[in-house]
Amino acid sequence: MGVEGKSFRNSTFTIQFLMITTHTCPQIIAILAVSADGKIADFRHSPARFGSKTDKAHLETQIAAADAVIFGANTLRAYGTTLTVTQPQLLEQRTQQGQTPQPVHIVITRKANLNPEIRFFQQPIERWLITTANNALFWQHRSEFNRILTFPLLSDEFDLSSIINHLANLGIRRLAVLGGSELVASFLNANLIDEIYLTICPLILGGKTAPSLVSGQGFLESTAPQLELLSTKVVENEVFLHYRVRRP
Template sequence: MSAPALRSRSAAGYRPHVTAILAMSADGKISDTHGTAARFPSANDQRHLEQRLATADATLFGAGTLRAYGTTALVKDPALLATRCQRQQPPQPTHIVCSRSGGIVPNAHFFRQPVPRWLLTTQAGAEHWREQPGFDRVWIAPIKTAGEYHWPQILQELHTLGMGHVLVMGGGQLVAGLMAADVIDELWLTICPLIIGGATSPTPCDGEGFSLDQAPRFTLKSSQTMGDEIFLNYQRQGSGPSVQ
């Protein structure tokens, strides 16, 4: 079975355990000023991502991330696939693209990958996909009064669908929204040996930012160096146990 859902600290009821996983440059950038696909992590980081992906029931990622890569990450390792089968999970997690506009190119290779595909969008964004295939589910998200996704409600619905662990794969705007909603329980960061710079280069958490007294706080649970990269695992202070 999948990992047990944990009680949310930010809303009543239960929700999935939410893990964000990102690779960044040594100066804290996840891409350059052009939004180029961040292919700088090593094979070690790719294996690490696959291992984390294999624990998830669903993934969340923004439309900008999909546009940059054109694809999504897959679980390919036979041992990891066998473990998912033993846990009675499907071979691949459900891949949920977050896009308010729904403006995603329908001929992207993503739509030919062997994954369940959902679109989390608005009423207007859903209109783009009314007459064309591609997504197994077009989900009109509950919206807060400020026009932002109502993440606690979305996650509670995922829990009712049996999803106990959600992996967030970027980008910075999506992570910022989830951080602001206080629903990220765990953070994996890979620090890669390059400097990107640029005032407008995206970071792991963009958005409007937080004041120092309101900044989300994390506790370092583990660190590991492989080659020239450092793998850091943080747990949100006050959150439940991490999912292995």
Template structure:
């Protein structure tokens, strides 16, 4: 079974930060970035997101634009890509907005029966095997929405096929870089696929691993 296509989608500051120095939920990106994010979600079958990121935000990203929802309906696909939450923890706050969102929720972690609120669980033994299992389940196009730990793991193993980065015109400082400095990334070359001005001095760049 071929591995699914992975696209990492992030909004980052000019100094490569995901969030302000004080931390907390990232609030980078304007209306143009939101549209680009929803276009990526409309492409995807599922969206990988770290458990810590879910706990900080309380939810995952949804497609809201009517044209993108109509596009998925015409393709015979569910309105939203599945939320694929990566976490070893089985205890979850039932009041998180995630559990009210209209989508399928998968937990990638210990492989125990799915806890309340999740539709399915999948053991996370190693990333190649887990991604192959997702592809076998019909999830062939995946987004990676963060956080930095998850992004770094997948990049370090050479599993990310595309980078979609929105550059936001701010310098934030602090420790919250979009890749971890101790992530043991190997040198790799990337080819530019797209560059697009999103308004508000934001720039989208999309690269594919060479």
């Protein structure tokens, strides 16, 4: 059983509440880049821009293959924008597959405390918001988000399985998780990620407070997610890894 939304529309937004229905789970991939010591940002939590042009092109290729991408509010605040598909061959690929030029860009946040003036809200993309019913109120009669999906919190966390079921019912067949580390941890903890594309970048950031690839409570060795290496590629000083997450 999954989750279906009941829609309430005006000219600028859609808010969806929850009903039960069936679903087909989408494929979920994570696309991530880290320093050689596994950090996604420095100790000041500065926006990570250490990936090369090759890594950016790799990220864009994976985004172009997705129906939707999802990221947390901290990631959006750090960058203020999202990566869109610009390569002509990727745009043509999406057209040939009957897709819109850009995948849906989904922000998932408990508080929905976002600055409506950031450039993200001027980008030519479809934007969805996942948050709680109370924290959706600010955005209801505004035009920034094309669709608002509301879910309750369970022990201060979203039920990601219900959210994924709901996205499947909305036609999302391939979902790309872009971060940050808390969101990646939540998806792994819920056993929802199928594959991971991981770029190892040639620098060391260090620092006790510098965020790592996966945060959250962490995993015991006996229950940690296990990976199967599907491919490796070295381009200059970067290593591109492709893993499948083994199911327990």
